[in-house]
Each structure stands twice: as structure tokens, then as C-alpha cells.
Amino acid sequence: MSALRESLGFLASRLRQVGIFVALILIVLLFQALTDGILLEPQNVTNLVVQNSYILILAIGMVMVIIAGHIDLSVGSIAGFIGAVAGVMIVHWGWPWWAAIPACLLVGALVGAWQGYWIAYVGIPAFIVTLAGMLIFRGLTLITLKNQQITPFPDELRALGGGFLPDISGGTSVLEWLTVILGVGGTAALLFQSIKERRVRRRFNLENEPMAWFATKTVFIALLMLVITFLLASYRGTPIVLIVLAVLVIVYSALMNNSIFGRHTYAIGGNLHAAQLSGIKTKAVTFRLFVNMGVLAALAGLIFAARLNSAQPAGGTGFELDSIAAAFIGGAAVQGGIGTVAGAMIGGLIMGVLNNGMSILGLGTDYQQLIKGLVLLLAVGFDIFNKNRAGGGSSIAKRFKFRTTPPATESKAPSETKAPAQAPAEPATPVAAGTRDSGNA
Amino acid sequence: MNVPILQMRGITKTFPGVKALQDVTLDVNRGEVHAICGENGAGKSTLMKVLSGVYAHNTFEGDILFENEPCDFASISDSEKRGIVIIHQELALSPYLSIAENIFLGNELASRGWVDWRKTNLEAAKLLARVGLSENPVTPIQHISVGKQQLVEIAKALSKEVKLLILDEPTAALNDEDSDHLLDLILHLKGQGVTSIIISHKLNEIRKVADAVTIIRDGKSIETQRVDQGQITQERIIRGMVGRDLDSLYPERKPQIGEEVLRIEDWTVQHPQDHTRTVVHNASLNVRQGEVVGLAGLMGAGRTELAMSVFGRSYGKAVSGKVFKYGKEINTSTVPDAIRHGIAYATEDRKHYGLNLIEDIKRNISMAALPKLAKRGWVDKNEEATVANSYRKSMNIKAPSVAAITGKLSGGNQQKVVLSKWMFSDPDVLILDEPTRGIDVGAKYEIYTIIAGLAAQGKAVIVISSELPELLGICDRIYTLSAGHITGEVPIAEASQETLMHYMTQEKE
Numbered sequence: 035m036s037a038l039r040e041s042l043g044f045l046a047s048r049l050r051q052v053g054i055f056v057a058l059i060l061i062v063l064l065f066q067a068l069t070d071g072i073l074l075e076p077q078n079v080t081n082l083v084v085q086n087s088y089i090l091i092l093a094i095g096m097v098m099v100i101i102a103g104h105i106d107l108s109v110g111s112i113a114g115f116i117g118a119v120a121g122v123m124i125v126h127w128g129w130p131w132w133a134a135i136p137a138c139l140l141v142g143a144l145v146g147a148w149q150g151y152w153i154a155y156v157g158i159p160a161f162i163v164t165l166a167g168m169l170i171f172r173g174l175t176l177i178t179l180k181n182q183q184i185t186p187f188p189d190e191l192r193a194l195g196g197g198f199l200p201d202i203s204g205g206t207s208v209l210e211w212l213t214v215i216l217g218v219g220g221t222a223a224l225l226f227q228s229i230k231e232r233r234v235r236r237r238f239n240l241e242n243e244p245m246a247w248f249a250t251k252t253v254f255i256a257l258l259m260l261v262i263t264f265l266l267a268s269y270r271g272t273p274i275v276l277i278v279l280a281v282l283v284i285v286y287s288a289l290m291n292n293s294i295f296g297r298h299t300y301a302i303g304g305n306l307h308a309a310q311l312s313g314i315k316t317k318a319v320t321f322r323l324f325v326n327m328g329v330l331a332a333l334a335g336l337i338f339a340a341r342l343n344s345a346q347p348a349g350g351t352g353f354e355l356d357s358i359a360a361a362f363i364g365g366a367a368v369q370g371g372i373g374t375v376a377g378a379m380i381g382g383l384i385m386g387v388l389n390n391g392m393s394i395l396g397l398g399t400d401y402q403q404l405i406k407g408l409v410l411l412l413a414v415g416f417d418i419f420n421k422n423r424a425g426g427g428s429s430i431a432k433r434f435k436f437r438t439t440p441p442a443t444e445s446k447a448p449s450e451t452k453a454p455a456q457a458p459a460e461p462a463t464p465v466a467a468g469t470r471d472s473g474n475a
Numbered sequence: 476m477n478v479p480i481l482q483m484r485g486i487t488k489t490f491p492g493v494k495a496l497q498d499v500t501l502d503v504n505r506g507e508v509h510a511i512c513g514e515n516g517a518g519k520s521t522l523m524k525v526l527s528g529v530y531a532h533n534t535f536e537g538d539i540l541f542e543n544e545p546c547d548f549a550s551i552s553d554s555e556k557r558g559i560v561i562i563h564q565e566l567a568l569s570p571y572l573s574i575a576e577n578i579f580l581g582n583e584l585a586s587r588g589w590v591d592w593r594k595t596n597l598e599a600a601k602l603l604a605r606v607g608l609s610e611n612p613v614t615p616i617q618h619i620s621v622g623k624q625q626l627v628e629i630a631k632a633l634s635k636e637v638k639l640l641i642l643d644e645p646t647a648a649l650n651d652e653d654s655d656h657l658l659d660l661i662l663h664l665k666g667q668g669v670t671s672i673i674i675s676h677k678l679n680e681i682r683k684v685a686d687a688v689t690i691i692r693d694g695k696s697i698e699t700q701r702v703d704q705g706q707i708t709q710e711r712i713i714r715g716m717v718g719r720d721l722d723s724l725y726p727e728r729k730p731q732i733g734e735e736v737l738r739i740e741d742w743t744v745q746h747p748q749d750h751t752r753t754v755v756h757n758a759s760l761n762v763r764q765g766e767v768v769g770l771a772g773l774m775g776a777g778r779t780e781l782a783m784s785v786f787g788r789s790y791g792k793a794v795s796g797k798v799f800k801y802g803k804e805i806n807t808s809t810v811p812d813a814i815r816h817g818i819a820y821a822t823e824d825r826k827h828y829g830l831n832l833i834e835d836i837k838r839n840i841s842m843a844a845l846p847k848l849a850k851r852g853w854v855d856k857n858e859e860a861t862v863a864n865s866y867r868k869s870m871n872i873k874a875p876s877v878a879a880i881t882g883k884l885s886g887g888n889q890q891k892v893v894l895s896k897w898m899f900s901d902p903d904v905l906i907l908d909e910p911t912r913g914i915d916v917g918a919k920y921e922i923y924t925i926i927a928g929l930a931a932q933g934k935a936v937i938v939i940s941s942e943l944p945e946l947l948g949i950c951d952r953i954y955t956l957s958a959g960h961i962t963g964e965v966p967i968a969e970a971s972q973e974t975l976m977h978y979m980t981q982e983k984e
Contacts, residue, residue, distance in 0.1 A: 238860035240878040292854050294845050301842055304831035311789060311828050312843035312896070313814040371833050 049420060050365050054377065054413070058384050065391030072394050073387070076269035079262065084196060084341065086386035087275040088113065088334035090379055092357035093364070094286050095330035097378035099323055100361050101290075103303040103370025104153065104160035106327050107354050108167030112145050113335030114350035115171040120336055121184030121345030124191065131190045139332050145171065146328020147321070154320035168354065176347050185344035195341030199272045209264075210271030217263025217272075220280070221256050228252050275337055282330075287375045299323060303370030359406065360385055363413040384409065479543075480505040480670050481526075481639060486537035488525055495521045496535070499696045501689055503639070508661060508671045510681045513691035514716055514773075514941060519674045522691065523641050527561040528554040541639070558638030562628045564647055568616045575599035575612035578631045602630040606660055621749055622653025629660065633669075640664070641672045646680060647775045650752050658684050676773040677958075678709050678980045690715035713980065717943060717972035725948030726924045728931075732951065733764030735802070736935040737818070737904045742796035744777070744784045744959075754780045754791060756959045762904065762935040767926060769946035770939040771975050772956035778939045779823055781956070782906045786820035787813040800903070814843060817903035821893050823912060823939070825886075829893045832882030836874055837863030839881050839892050844900040866895035871921060887918025894925055905929060908939045923949050943972045955979045 065073045072078055092109050099106050116138050123134040145167075152163045202212045228248075235242045243251070266272055290296035298319045301309040310316050334353065339345050364381030366373030385406060392402045481503040488496040496518050503509045513519050524530050526539065528548030539546040541557055548554045551561070568577050575596045584594045599612035608626045610619055616627065625645060632640055642661070646654040661671050661684055675681055681688060688707055690697040697715045700707045738761040746752040755777045762768045772778045783790035785798060787810030798807050800816055807813040813820075822828035830839055840863050841848055848859050863877035870891040874884055881892055890910060897905060907926065911919045926949055930936050940946050946953050953970050955963040955978035963978030 234857060234860075235878075238857065238864060238877070240860060240876050292856060294849050294852050294854060297838065297841075297845055297854060300834065300838070301831055304833050305827070307828045308831055309842070311786075311810060311820065311822060313787075313811045313900075314842070315811060367833075371831065 050417060051377070053416070054363065054365060054380055054384075057413075058380050058387070061384060061387050061391075065387060065394070069391060069394045073391055074265065076265045078390070078394070079265045080269050080273060082386055082390050083266075083276050083279075084273050085390065086382060087273075087279050088338045088341075089353060089356045089360060089386065090279055090382045091282060091330055091334045091337070092353055093360040093378040093382045094282055094375055095327040096354075096357040097361040097364065097366050097373045097375060098286070098290065098299060099160070099327055100358075100366045100368075101303045101370060101373045102299050102320060102323050103306065104320065104323070105358065106149075106160065106164045106167075106324070107358075108149065108164040108171055109327065109331040109334070109357060110350040110353035110355075111168045111171035111175065112142065112328060112331040112350070113338060113353055114175040114346070114348070115145070115178065116142055116332040116335030117339035117345040117349045118175045118178040118184070118347075120187075120191075120339055122178060124187060125184050131188055134191070135194075135336060138336055139329050142328040142330075142332025142335075143325050144328070145332075146325040149328070150321040150324030153324060154317040160324075172351075175349070179345060179347050181347055183344045183346050187340060187343055191336070191340045192343055193274055193340075194278070195275065195337050195339070195343075197274045198270045199274060199277070201271060209267040211267075213263060213267040213272045217259060217267070221259045221263070224259065225252060225256055278333075278337075283375060283379060290375055295319065295322065300371060303367075303372070305371070356385055357382070359410045363410060365417070367417070368414070381413075478505045479503065480541065482538075482540040483522075483526065484538045484540070486522065486525055486535060486539075488521055488530065488535040495694050496525070497694045499537070499691065499694070501696060502699065503670060503672060504687070505670055506665060506668055507686040508665055508673060508684045510685035510688045511672060511674045511691060512676070512678075512681065512688055512712055512716060514943075517691045517716075518694040519691050520643060521694075523561060523643060523672070523674065526554070527551055527559055527641060529561075555635050558636055559641070560632040560635055560637045560639070561641040562625075562632060562643065562645065564644045566621075566624050566628055568624055568627065570617035571615055573613045573615055574603070574610060574619070574627055574630075577616055577627060578602060578612075578634050580631075582634065598634070599630070602633050603627075605633055606630045607656070607663075620653070620751070622649045622656065625649065625653070625657055626660065629664075633664075637669060639670045639672065641674075643674045644676070644774070645673065646675070646677065648749075648752075650749075654680070676775070676980070677982075678712055679982055681712070682707065682709070688712060692716060709977075709980070713973060713976040717976050724920060725945075726920070726927045728767075728927045728949075730765060730767070730930065730951050731933075732766045733933065735761050735763045736800060737762050738799040738802075739785060740797045740799070742781060742785065743794070744780055744791035745793045747790065747792045750792065754959050755784065758796075758956070758959075758961045760954050760961065760964075762937055764933050764935055765930050766952065767930050767936045767938060767950045769950035769953035770937060770956060771943060771946055771953055771979055773979055774941075775958075776956040776979065777959040778956050779908055780959075782820055782908055782937070782939060785813070786810065786818060786906065789820075814900055814902075817901070818906070819843075819897035819900055819902035819904070820906045821890075821897050821908060821910065823909035825889055825893050830881050830889060833880065835878045835880055836867065836872065836884075836892055837877040840866055840877075840895045840899055843896050847899070847901075862899060863895075866899065870895055870925065885918070887914040887921070890914055890918070890922060891925070894922070898929070902934070904935045904937070906937045906939070909941065910938060911940070911942070911945060919945075943975055946970075946975070947972065955981075957981050 062073065092113070096106060096109065119141050120134055120138050123129040123137060124131065129137070149163050149167050152158050153160045199210070199212050199216075201210055232242065232248060242248075290299065298309070298314050301312070301314055302316050302319055306316060335350060338349060342349070360382035361373060361378045362368070362381065363384055364373065364377030364379065366378065388406055388409065389402060392405065479502055481501070483499065483501040486496050486499040486501075487494070499518070499522055501522065511519050511522070525535050528551050531549045532547035541559065546554070546557065554561075569580065572580070578599050579595055584591050584598060596612045603610060603612060606626045606629050608623055608630070610623065616624060619627070629640070645657055649657065658680060661673065665671065673684065685702070685707065687699055687701045689699045690712065692715065700711060738759075740759045742755055742758040743753060744755040746754050758781055760768070770778050770781070780790050784794045785807060788794055788808050789810060798805055805816045807816060807818060826832060831842065837859055841854075841859050845854060848854050848862065860877060866872065867874065867877050872884075872888050872891045872895070874888060881889055884892065894907075894910070910926070911922050914922065926936055926938065938946065938950060947967070947970055951967050953965045953967065953975060954961055955965070955975055957979050962981045963975075965974060965978070
């Protein structure tokens with residue numbers, strides 16, 4: 035009983051992070067029911083991944099920019115522009131794909147450097163610079179393409195958009211075994227990593243999630259990964275773009291959590307003045323964030339062009355809005371300093387499942403836009419509501435804790451002799467104690 | 476002649492945990508200029524906020540009689556209706572609106588919702604003439620100097636038919652010429668029957684304009700001195716401002732002072748926006764190993780500005796002067812440079828400049844020296860947690876764990892996090908700006924112990940503080956600043972609150 039209370043109190047304190055995850059699951063279940071099971075059919079799951087991959091890649095860069103307290107409205111135009119550049123390089127100039135891809139990423143970096151220069155060193159707000167960039171690069175797309183699409187791309191490049199990992203069984207099995215190996219291996223790695231992290235947190239006496247919640251969450255995520263693995267394996271295996279995306283998510287999560295660059299990004303967004311006065315080169319960090327965004331936008335543009343097998347004048351239109359929405363639904367704060375790559379991915383998937391589910395139901399883009407807009411408003415509104423309540427001293431989380439914690443600690447008391455190490459790992463009580471201490475500063 | 480216009484009786488105002496005002500009495504006569512004096516944080520501004528209705532009448536105890544009628548203001552607009560107008564230190568003008576629009580802001584000359592521009596500009600011109608400002612009323616506020624903006628504020632007050640004008644440090648942001656002009660205007664208005672209350676630190680100004688001085692200390696009214704009774708003297712004001720017991724305790728120290736670590740020579744700093752103002756004039760000072768050096772000065776003396784400009788030019792424009800470390804000139808023109816040369820600056824405003832309040836303790840502690848914890852750009856989080864835990868223990872930071880968010884800690888614990896951050900950057904010189912501001916007494920003692928410990932380790936420490944007893948309690952040597960000049964350098968053996976205050980209020984020509 036006390037474990038349950040403890041977990042609930044913890045959930046309340048992490049309402050936002052947990053809530054968004056639960057929301058994704060509810061939306062999936064809702065559409066699964068509404069579409070009579072089409073949503074989670076193997077083929078559709080594969081589609082869902084491939085269709086949303088470029089938005090998710092953009093969302094990675096976008097959430098980083100947002101964490102630093104900026105915004106980027108130009109990524110859709112940059113993606114379109116890079117698609118056009120790829121078309122010219124490969125189709126018109128006859129460049130091989132292995133030369134064109136790095137060249138396109140380099141162009142993306144230059145585009146990012148151009149915008150980063152104006153934002154970081156000249157000091158024009160990112161909103162203005164990237165709004166200009168949105169127009170500039172859409173214009174350059176149209177100029178590059180002379181208002182006509184360029185097609186077709188070689189198979190190697192197209193594989194980036196719609197290809198799958200090879201079938202190692204040679205077509206003899208129902209399941210794609212490579213996918214199974216990757217999926218099971220990935221799940222095992224994730225389990226290993228979570229348990230290791232938890233040990234480290236305990237060792238250094240940091241606040242830890244209650245065991246019950248930790249176990250539920252980890253097992254659930256592991257099961258989810260296995261289900262997705264099974265679904266993918268029973269269709270055509272792992273889309274190549276999913277591998278790209280997975281690598282990016284792992285690398286960028288690590289970068290944001292563990293690298294100096296990532297930590298400086300959070301510091302800038304959390305308190306720019308304090309970051310400056312701590313000797314952080316804020317301008318250089320901002321500049322690099324936009325260079326990075328340019329590279330990721332280029333990659334998204336390549337994947338999009340590869341999937342369509344053509345460079346389109348209107349390619350990438352509206353991507354910026356989807357990726358910004360993904361970051362904010364995923365818990366990024368408008369003021370900066372808060373957000374995670376993983377959150378942005380969940381936010382992107384919510385948008386993706388909504389799109390896909392409503393398409394299956396035959397709802398037009400009119401209703402799709404309406405509903406997506408409402409979801410974004412609700413998600414951020416919930417954030418602000420929760421924060422205001424927290425500031426006012428009676429957030430949902432706090433009220434919850436206030437009611438549950440005292441009995442929870444009492445009923446824990448007898449067991450404390452058995453496991454004294456658990457005492458500091460319990461989050462609810464110490465936080466409350468901390469607030470009491472700070473009462474009359 | 477002595478007809479009271481304002482009587483405040485038994486004013487007590489409590490904030491959570493703090494008694495800001497305690498049984499304060501203030502009597503102001505009609506047609507006089509009444510100065511209010513006191514140290515930083517003594518409660519002067521709080522008293523004026525009580526008077527002008529910023530704090531509604533039911534949030535404090537005591538009675539206010541204005542023109543012999545009781546006042547129960549719920550907001551500023553109530554007090555303005557009675558003719559009490561307060562002009563805050565930070566001017567409340569909209570920079571893009573014209574002078575005339577600003578004067579009648581919220582009080583527009585309009586009929587049926589439409590502004591009568593002819594009348595607005597005409598009336599504004601009349602008011603500008605009264606305050607002696609020859610500017611076109613349609614000029615945008617941002618195009619005139621701060622001194623003139625101050626006059627526009629007074630014109631705005633006159634438009635509300637002011638009877639009692641309250642000026643909170645009116646000359647703090649002005650150069651000498653503008654200050655003189657403003658003081659003349661106050662005397663001129665006095666001739667027209669406007670009573671003024673002026674909050675000021677500048678004793679020469681007070682001598683020039685004031686008919687009476689009320690001294691506030693630690694939230695209590697100490698005494699009122701009147702010119703016509705021949706009572707106002709600089710000595711007496713100083714004694715009133717500082718006359719306090721050394722009631723806090725300070726840790727024992729046996730200073731072991733070594734060679735000179737840091738020397739600043741001919742340091743001059745201009746105000747970043749207003750280049751007619753020099754905020755620090757030719758300041759020179761030094762600090763040695765194991766020494767705690769104090770920097771005393773009243774509000775606006777330029778202490779923080781001096782420190783921040785040395786620390787990577789974080790403040791000011793056209794900074795000139797030299798910084799030497801162990802006798803060699805060093806370049807501290809950016810914050811990373813300053814940190815590399817072993818200088819640390821812990822800000823007076825930890826919420827805005829010191830901490831990332833939405834981050835946890837360990838990430839704040841590591842913020843200024845992250846490369847120390849990293850290999851090839853990757854942070855060793857285990858090492859980070861170990862470091863943070865060791866500071867949590869040694870500094871006695873009261874928090875459930877080092878993963879606690881700093882925004883939820885008390886002021887004292889936040890300050891310890893800031894100090895930990897700078898200690899971890901391993902500096903040779905620490906500049907601590909108001910290290911005990913907003914901290915309760917118990918935590919103050921802990922901070923003093925930490926400062927003493929730093930000096931014992933051979934660090935050179937500079938402490939900026941508004942609390943003289945604190946400087947006397949922990950420093951080996953104290954510099955005084957007044958209006959941007961270093962006016963004194965006092966070894967601790969010769970220092971007393973009176974001597975320091977004397978230097979702090981001294982004007983250099």
C-alpha cells in the first residue's frame with residue numbers, strides 16, 4: 035500500500051512527463067479502436083515510422099534550440115532547399131549519392147551558420163532571423179528548382195527514405211530476424227542502462243524514482259519495444275530511417291545530458307545572465323546550436339526527397355510547425371531551459387499518430403489541423419496551469435503529496451530498520467521538508 | 476508656520492519572517508522639504524510605499540493622517556487623488572511615447588474617449604515651463620536625458636495637482652549638473668507650496684535642501700532633526716544612521732596575510748547607456764593572500780559596478796585601467812579570461828545573475844568549471860555528483876539531495892550553492908557581492924565561517940557589503956567608495972562605523 039502511495043505521489047510530482055507518455059498510449063488505443071485495428075497493423079506501424087521520421091529528426095534539433103530559449107521557423111524551407119540541392123547535384127550534375135549526401139549536410143551546416151551568425155553575434159532575435167530564413171530558403175528552393183520538380187533519385191538514396199534492412203533469412207521466415215535481433219538487443223541494452231542509472235543515482239544519494247514506479251515504467255517500455263519489434267518484423271523489417279533516427283536519438287540524448295555543450299545549452303536557456311557570468315561562451319553555444327539545426331534540417335530534407343523520389347518546390351512546407359509543436363507537446367518550456375530529446379520524440383509521435391489515425395478514418399486535413407492545434411494548446415496550457423499552481427503553493431502535485439506523504443512515511447517507519455538505505459531515496463518527504471526550510475528566507 | 480500636513484503614527488509593516496517597519500513615526504510640516512535618511516535596507520522605501528498606497532491600508536498597522544484626515548489607501552490611485560505622488564528611483568515612463576503623452580498617461584485629456592491633442596500638448600508645455608524644461612512636448616521620452624526625464628516625472632506629478640511629492644533617491648541616476656538643477660527645482664516648488672519628502676543618501680544634498688531630516692534605522696524611526704532648531708549636522712546624521720550594536724557574532728580569525736595577489740589601478744568605468752556619467756573614477760585597490768578586504772559604500776557608490784567591470788567587463792562601457800595578478804598585468808576583458816586568471820565573482824543578485832533556478836544543485840555547482848569534470852567534452856556525471864555531495868557536506872547545504880532544484884532552496888542555501896560553484900572553479904581571488912543579503916541570521920554566521928575558511932586557505936577575498944558591522948566583523952582592511960571614488964582605505968584596527976560612514980558620505984571634488 036505504501037509503495038503504491040509513494041508511486042502515486044511521485045507520479046503527481048512528475049505529472050507532465052508521465053502525463054505525456056500516458057497521453058500517447060491513450061491516443062494510440064483510441065485510434066486502434068476507432069480504426070478497427072488498422073492503426074497497429076504491421077504495415078501501418080511501418081508507415082507511421084517512415085512518415086514521421088523527418089519531423090522527428092527536425093524535432094531533435096528544434097528541442098535543443100528551444101531549450102536554449104530560441105526558436106527556428108526556417109527548418110521546413112531549409113529541408114526543401116536541401117532537397118532541391120540534392121536534386122541538382124545528383125540528377126543534373128551526376129554526383130554519386132555518397133558524395134552528394136555529405137555535400138548536402140555541409141550546405142545545411144552553412145545555412146545554419148548563416149542564421150547562427152545573425153542570431154548569436156549580431157543579436158537579432160531568432161524569431162526574426164529564422165522567419166527571414168523561412169522566406170529566403172523557400173525562395174532559393176524555387177530558384178534552384180526553376181519551379182519544377184527534379185526526379186528520379188538513385189536507389190541508394192531512395193533507400194534512405196523508404197528502404198529496409200536486408201532479410202538475412204533469405205525470405206524463408208515469416209519474421210525478419212535481423213529486426214528481431216536488433217529489437218531484442220536494443221531492449222536488453224535499455225534495461226541494462228536503466229538499472230545501471232538507478233544504481234548510480236542510489237550510490238550518489240540522488241532522488242530516485244520509487245521502485246514500484248521504476249519497475250512498472252521499465253517493464254512497460256521494454257514490452258512496448260518488443261511489440262513494435264514484432265510488428266515491424268512481421269512486415270518488411272526495420273526501415274533504414276528508423277536506424278538513423280535511433281542513432282540520432284541516442285547520440286543527441288547523450289549530448290544533451292552528458293556533454294559540456296549540452297549542459298551549456300540548458301544553462302543558457304535556464305538563466306542567460308548566470309551562464310554568462312559563469313564564463314560560458316553563450317554566443318558560441320548559440321551559433322553551434324543553429325549550425326546543428328541546419329545539418330539536421332538538411333538530413334530531414336534528404337530523407338523527405340528520398341521518400342518522394344523527387345525534389346519538390348513545396349517540399350518541407352509546414353515541417354517547422356510540426357517540429358515546434360512536437361518539442362512543446364514533449365514538455366519543452368517556452369522560456370527555455372527545460373525539455374528533452376525523448377520528450378520531443380513522444381511529442382512528435384503524438385502528432386504522427388493523430389495524423390495517421392485521422393487519415394485512416396478519412397478525416398480531411400481541415401479537421402486534422404483543427405485537432406492538432408487543440409492538442410498543442412492543451413499540452414502547453416496544462417504545463418502553464420501546473421506551473422502556476424506550483425508557484426501559488428498548491429499545485430496538483432503538492433496537494434497530492436500533502437495528503438499522501440504523512441501516512442506513507444508513518445507506515446514506512448517499521449520497515450526502515452530493515453532498509454535504511456531507502457530513506458534518502460524517497461522523493462516526496464524530503465522535498466516537502468525542503469520547502470518548509472525555505473519558508474522564511 | 477509649523478502646520479503638519481502629514482502625520483504617520485505607529486506604522487508597523489511585516490513581511491513573512493521580517494519586521495520591515497516597527498512603530499515608525501513621521502511628521503511632515505506643510506511647505507517643507509523633509510529628508511529621510513538611512514542605510515540600505517533600513518526601511519525607507521517600504522515606509523514610502525506604505526504612505527503612497529502601494530501596500531494597501533489593511534496590510535500594515537498604524538495610522539496615517541494627511542491634512543488632518545485619516546487615510547486608508549487601497550492603491551496608488553487613491554493616494555494620488557489626495558495629492559500624494561511618489562516618484563520612484565526607476566522612472567515609470569514609456570520610452571517611445573512623447574513627453575506630453577507621458578505626462579498625461581492614465582489621465583488623458585480627452586472628451587468621449589478621444590484624446591484632445593491640442594490641449595494635451597498645450598497643457599504639457601505649461602507644465603514643462605513650471606519645471607524649467609525647455610523641450611518640445613511631442614519629443615519622445617527616449618530622446619531626452621535621464622535628468623530631463625526626472626523633470627518630466629515631476630511635471631507629471633504637478634499635473635495631478637500634487638500637494639506632497641515623494642522622491643525616492645531622485646539624484647541617484649543623475650550627473651552633478653542635473654542633480655543641482657533638480658534640487659533647485661525642489662526648492663522652487665517649495666516656494667509654490669509643494670511639500671516634498673526626499674529619500675537620499677547624499678548628505679550634502681540634504682544639507683542643501685532639507686528643512687528636516689528623519690532617520691530610519693533597522694525599520695525604526697530614530698529621530699527627526701530640524702534646521703530651524705539648528706539640529707542638522709553631518710555627524711549627527713551619521714551617528715543616527717549607524718548607531719547600532721554589533722549584535723551578530725563573527726567567527727574568530729587569525730589572519731595570515733601573504734603577498735599581494737590582485738591589484739587594480741586607475742580603474743574607470745562609464746555607465747553603459749549614459750556616457751555623461753562616470754560610475755567609477757580612477758579606483759585603485761589591492762588584496763593579498765589570506766586577506767579579507769571590504770568594499771563599503773552606499774547605494775549607487777559604484778561597488779558592484781567596479782567589481783563586475785573587473786570581472787570580464789560584465790558591466791559598463793569604456794572601461795579603462797590595469798589589473799595585476801602577482802605583479803603581472805593580466806587581461807580580464809571577458810568572463811572566461813577572468814575565470815582563467817583565477818578570479819571569481821559571486822553576484823549580489825543570485826536569482827538573476829547567480830543561479831539557474833530551474834536546475835538542480837549539482838549542475839549549478841559545476842556550471843563555472845564544467846571542463847574540470849569532463850574528458851573530451853563529455854561530463855563525468857559520477858564525478859560531478861561526488862563533487863556536489865562533498866560541497867553539500869562541507870558547506871552544510873540543507874537539501875534532500877544534490878538533485879534538488881535550487882529554486883526551492885532557502886536564500887542561505889542558495890548562497891551556499893553559489894559559493895560552492897565559485898570555490899569549485901578554484902579561484903585565487905573571490906569577490907563576494909553582498910554575500911549575506913536576504914539570508915537569516917543563522918545562515919549568515921555560516922557564510923562568515925566559509926569566508927574565514929577561504930582566507931585561511933590563502934585565498935584573497937573581497938567582500939562588498941552594505942552592512943558595516945559585517946565588514947567590521949570579517950575584514951582585515953576596508954576601502955570606502957563614494958560616488959565612484961575610493962575615498963578611504965582603513966585598516967580594521969582603525970575602523971569604526973562612524974569613520975567608515977564619514978568616508979562613505981564624503982564628496983570628492
